[in-house]
Amino acid sequence: MQVVAIDPSAAFRKALRIWLPRTGVAVDHFHLISLGNQAMTEARRNLSQQVKDCRGRRVDKAWAHRMLLLRAGDTLTPNAAHRLTEVFAADDPPGKLEAVWKVKEQLRALLRTGSLADAAIANQAPRDSRRQPPPY
Template structure:
């Protein structure tokens, strides 16, 4: 939340810097822009849509946000909701990073340094294991051999890779089997970071199943968010939120129609 002062009246006005973008999954056109990232803003926008429009929505893809899910359950109760693949992988990568950082403090009593293999190759730990070149795979093995005395680093890496494998499955049966294997790896790791990640997977399991069946993601939303940031940079910032939203909607409509 931010506040701006009117230079003439000296009054302070509250301004919400965050916005939620609502995009058509088929065309990529921006349908609406609402202030904030809570359930009320999204819920009010959905409530303003005609009932026939709401009944026609079949699938919605969202970030793993409880606020968004609450609004959808309230106003689109019959709609299938998918959670975005990228954001789930981001949670797994965050667990990997936090594990590396915590282990460095626990084992060495300090933050990672360039002389530490795990720190020097910290980005390698986040890359997709099945897409590593032979040379990169050897570097990863060296990290686990030299800078993984407790074995926890490799255990968490296996959890991360298993989540990726789960999200690549093509059927609910395969997904359930992959989830069971993920649970076993999480128990073997015994780390708070992976326990938290697995709880997130369980809380969003219904939405993960919809993701596996439909393949719906928020990719087109992220693409539009990049365009929206470019609009704001070009204008050197907007002080009038209504004008800002109008430009976003008009430019998206023109680009979609072209």
């Protein structure tokens, strides 16, 4: 069986089912990471609306550091990891934002591996101190 990696568009899937009905369909890494980042942004916006009953403002840590929430956890400097920890402490009382961030990072870890067995090993492997995500 052949597999085609596509963007998660219904139109692409429909065309593949019509023209290549025996081909497996997979979503490419770029678009999966993009969907994870969209979920992160939606969670941040929803949390701001629920907790503060308004849109995010410059004085809110989650809004001020919104791009930091989208960065890859393994690329965070110690200073950036500390700022991210402050965002979770200040603007995430229910812990939803941090939970979505962890899922986004697990998705990234899974996509870096070649198999589910490799993903399980990578999930249990200790990270070096420079690239470790914020403490939980």
